[in-house]
Amino acid sequence: MPPVSIATESSPISPDAGEPRVAVIIPNFNGEEYLTTCLTSILDQSYGNYSVTVVDNASADHSVEIVKHDFPGVEVVENSRNTGYAGGCNSGLKRELKTAAKYFVLVNSDVRAGREWLAELVKAAEEDLSIGICQSFILLADDQGLINSAGNESHFLGFGFCGHYREPDRGQFTGVTDVPFASGSSMLVRRELIDAIGLLDEDLFMYQEDLDLSWRARLAGWRVVLAPKSRIFHSYSFSRNSRKFYFLERNRIIVSLKNYSGRSLLVLAPAFLGAELAMLAYSVAGGWFRQKLRAYLYLLRNLDRILEKRRQVQATRRLPDAAVAGYWTDRMGFADLADSPLARIANPVSALYWAIARRLL
Numbered sequence: 001m002p003p004v005s006i007a008t009e010s011s012p013i014s015p016d017a018g019e020p021r022v023a024v025i026i027p028n029f030n031g032e033e034y035l036t037t038c039l040t041s042i043l044d045q046s047y048g049n050y051s052v053t054v055v056d057n058a059s060a061d062h063s064v065e066i067v068k069h070d071f072p073g074v075e076v077v078e079n080s081r082n083t084g085y086a087g088g089c090n091s092g093l094k095r096e097l098k099t100a101a102k103y104f105v106l107v108n109s110d111v112r113a114g115r116e117w118l119a120e121l122v123k124a125a126e127e128d129l130s131i132g133i134c135q136s137f138i139l140l141a142d143d144q145g146l147i148n149s150a151g152n153e154s155h156f157l158g159f160g161f162c163g164h165y166r167e168p169d170r171g172q173f174t175g176v177t178d179v180p181f182a183s184g185s186s187m188l189v190r191r192e193l194i195d196a197i198g199l200l201d202e203d204l205f206m207y208q209e210d211l212d213l214s215w216r217a218r219l220a221g222w223r224v225v226l227a228p229k230s231r232i233f234h235s236y237s238f239s240r241n242s243r244k245f246y247f248l249e250r251n252r253i254i255v256s257l258k259n260y261s262g263r264s265l266l267v268l269a270p271a272f273l274g275a276e277l278a279m280l281a282y283s284v285a286g287g288w289f290r291q292k293l294r295a296y297l298y299l300l301r302n303l304d305r306i307l308e309k310r311r312q313v314q315a316t317r318r319l320p321d322a323a324v325a326g327y328w329t330d331r332m333g334f335a336d337l338a339d340s341p342l343a344r345i346a347n348p349v350s351a352l353y354w355a356i357a358r359r360l361l
Contacts (some may be wrong), residue, residue: 019049022122022188023096024105027088029057031109032066034235038109039071047118051075051101054109055092057082084205085184093199097191104194107186110235112141120230121188124176132193132222133214135182136230137173145169148234151179151226152211156268156328156354157275158252160211165238173228180327181214182224186232189213196220197316201258201309203302207244208251215259218327221318245288249279250295258310264321267360271353278346321361330354 024042028035035054042052053075054067067076077091089106096104103125105118117136124134138148150164150173160181187210197216200209214224260268283292299306330351 019047020102020122020126021100022047022050022103022105022118023092023099023101024050024052024107024118025089025092025096026052026054026107026109027057027085027092028054028059028063028109029082029088030059030061030063032059032061032063034110035063035066036070037112038107039067039074041111041113041115042107042118043071043073044115045113045118046115047122050105050118051096051099053077053092053096055079055088057084057088083202084209086200086204086206086209087202089184089209090199090202093194097194102191104189104191105187106184106189107232108184108234110141111138111186112233113186114231114233117186117230117232120227124225124227124230125188125190127176128223128225130221130223131176131225132190132217132220133182133224134176134188134227134230135179135225136186136232137226137228138183138185138232138234138236139169140166141233141235142237144233148236149183149185150228151177152181152183153329154180154211154215154327155332155350156325156330156357157271157350158208158211158256159332160208160252173226176225176227178223178327179226180224180329181211182226184210185234185236186230188227190222193217193220193222196222198312201254203305203309204251204254205247207247208255212251212255212258215255215324216313216316218324219259219313219317219319240286242288242291245283245286246291246295249283249292250298253295253299254306257306258313261314261317261321261361264361267357271350271357274349322358325358325361328354 055077056064057079058081064076067074079091093104121134125131135151137150140146140148145168147164147167147169149162152160153163154160197220201212217224283289331347
């Protein structure tokens with residue numbers, strides 16, 4: 001393990017007093033396979049003034065023991081149950097909001113960070129005070145010439161997916177640029193943003209909590225950007241399973257209900273209905289019809305809670321939907337659907353609908 005060069009609550013502040021304090025938060029669940037690589041790289045940054053906290057979501061493996069034994073400079077928060085990505089991040093955020101940290105960096109445990117990873121995130125944020133969220137340039141750990149995410153994409157009906165997934169890295173991303181939404185695999189969040197719009201939505205548990213946070217940030221007037229010189233390598237592979245399908249379907253509806261204005265929901269209602277019929281057919285064909293019904297049941301049982309969160313989001317809104325609509329896409333770009341018959345039929349219809357709907361938002 002390299003020398004620990006970070007500042008924790010029990011260690012002195014970095015000698016470089018000019019560097020803003022950063023709190024790195026790593027939610028973890030049964031991640032012992034990746035933690036040593038992850039923490040070794042995160043502790044070996046060119047940046048000086050930062051702390052690292054691992055939030056363990058009641059792992060059944062040796063994750064906690066590895067961190068405590070091999071990385072004594074890393075703080076550990078042990079949750080009594082699995083609270084998901086959002087809950088894990090929030091446990092760390094609530095703790096670090098009591099410190100002097102100016103920025104919070106949320107990062108997966110299955111990554112390896114480049115040595116300038118943190119410095120480049122902070123540099124981007126420091127150069128523009130309107131930046132609320134800043135994503136790293138994420139490459140695939142198993143094929144480092146291919147992109148995992150250069151800023152995620154979102155369909156206007158709430159489907160989120162990796163942007164530029166498996167596209168070769170040809171150096172085409174050079175400057176800090178706005179992206180539709182930031183990947184939770186590695187993103188910096190400004191303290192003032194959390195103060196303005198709140199924490200991640202723990203009810204989402206897993207999937208699309210990064211889309212929700214980015215959407216809320218943009219509605220409140222903040223920029224969401226990619227810092228391409230902040231490089232990180234993610235042990236990611238696309239997968240499908242019934243549990244993932246349930247959360248994706250449930251959460252995309254929750255996020256859309258929370259963040260769209262009433263006018264936009266009315267304009268988009270026919271498209272949402274068409275998407276629901278298509279996803280019902282897809283769930284039957286894929287053997288996930290029960291999960292789709294389970295998602296509907298959750299929405300019905302928790303409608304009051306969702307509507308209350310919607311009121312909170314709308315209260316922080318500073319921009320109309322028309323001002324952020326340009327970040328949404330009209331195509332289905334999922335890794336497993338991009339060339340499917342469903343996408344070939346849906347995408348032209350979706351594009352036509354969105355071209356008309358955008359004028360009415």
